[in-house]
Every structure is written in C-alpha cells, then in structure tokens.
Amino acid sequence: MSTVQPAGVRVLAFDELDTRTAYAVWRLRQEVFVVEQDCPYPDLDGRDLEPGTRHVLLESTGALHGYLRLLDDGEVARIGRVVLAREARGRGLAAPLMEAALAEVDAEHGSDGPRGRACVLDAQSPLAGFYAGFGFAVSGPEFVEDGIPHLPMRREPRGG
Template sequence: MPIRSLTFDDLTPREAYAVWRLRQDVFVVEQDCPYPDLDGRDLEPATRHVLLTDEQAGEEGEQGELLGYLRLLDDGAYARVGRVLLARTARGRGLADGLLHAALEQIGERESRLDAQAPLAGWYAGFGYAVTGPEYLEDGIPHVPMTRPAQTRR
C-alpha cells in the first residue's frame, strides 16, 4: 500500500477532502467526539500529512482510496504525532504500522510525543514510546501522554 507524506499545499483538493472526510468519519461520527478538527495546524508549513492509500489510482493521476492517515506536527524541540486513524474497512491488517514507521522516518532522531487512546498504548510502546503521565479523558475517551526520546545513531 502506498504511503506518501505531503505538506498541505501538496495535497490535491480531492486528497484534502478525503483526509477531512476520513477524520470526521472516525473521530466525530464513529467515536462520537465532536471537536474542532480544523484547528489551523494542517496549514503550518512544517506539518506533514501522511496518507495511506490503496494501490488503485483514480482518474487523472489521483491516488487510490484513502485508507489511513496521520498528522505530523513540528512543536519546536519535538515532533508531535496525531490524528492517527484507519478507515473501518482497513483495520485489523497491520496497516497502521506502516503509517507510524513513515512518521518515525521523518522524525529521525528527534524526540516525539503523542496522546494515545489508552487501549493503544501497548501498540505505541512497540515503536519506542513510553507513557509519561497519568491517564485522562479527552472527549470521553481515556488517553495517555507518551514520548519517544530522541534517538542516537549507533
């Protein structure tokens, strides 16, 4: 499955629509968490939109259906991973691993942080993240803050 990392300006209008639609379908509708998804951070020049699509290209060079997504932010001293999701039809096949690997490739040696839904903390731990604070509720869903320390080359 192709994974691409794009700035906001690199997204086609159809890709941007697919991203917003998938984020809305998963977080707002499926998880029943109405929140201000369009927070302005998508537009930041350093933000990367990591898209996982199926292999079927559409008309006029458009990529295939959006199956997964994450947003990578630059928060100064560290990177922040967020909005990690898969379409319902893409779950259970290990596809999220590829998304996170792609993000970590871009993060490189920098420290990175994320706020994990608590049941997924073990999955993130497999990528080097550790819980760094108490569990809290966000939109009625238990979350934990997690950090992956800066990496050193061996």
C-alpha cells in the first residue's frame, strides 16, 4: 500500500497550470469518473478555461492526489469534479481540498469589500454528510446523474 503524504494544496487559474499538471488533472478525472465510475460524459466542457474558474490541487512530490474545480456561476460559486486518486481515499485528504475552495469563496472581494458568496454543489448522495461538515445543506430533491444518485447542496455566504 502506497503512502500519500500531501505537501500541500494549490489554487490556480487555468493559465497558471503547467502542461504536466493540466494533463494530470484530466487523467485523474478520466480515471475516476469515466473509467472507475463508468460515466462517459463530456469532461472537457470548456469551463476549465473560464477566467473565474479555480483549480484546487492536492499534491506531493510532483504527484496529483486530489482535485476539485471551483466555478464562478454568477451569484453563487459552484464546486465540482471533486476527486481523489484511489490511493488517497479514506485518509481525510478531501478536507484540505474543500477548505481551500471555501477559503477562496469566503475571501472574494467586491468594490465594497469582502463579499463571500453562497456556494453550491451536487453531492453524490452517500457523501452528503461529508459536505454537511463544511456547512452545506441539502437544497433540493435527489436526482440521478450518470446512474449515480446526487443531492443539490448549498452553503450560505460567510464573508462580510
């Protein structure tokens, strides 16, 4: 069993991703969502490139162990594509990804100062309790996407 000891979390805009890191992100998303979860879907949907998108990376010694994507959906921020490599699961490593993403949301500034936005996500239903630990609450009925039950969840703004 390999040991994953992450060196840290980085939050980057698309243009800050070097080519090897971008490749590692897309490969990890493909390995987990498309292959492991058997959900063929258009992963490269154009949203990675948007100016407001932030890529949250969990890495150690040049290896990518986890990732999530933080989108600017106008009135709300949206967390998606939350993924951990198989060897990184069950070790509490998703928490630093969520903490970094929510710190980004809470630190947003408008012309009148801090303005953190509400944040939404579509949780795979068995993970709703995990997201509740970060202040998310179920905000609508369960739905099935790619054969997997999901729950829409929302976290109200924390900023000033």
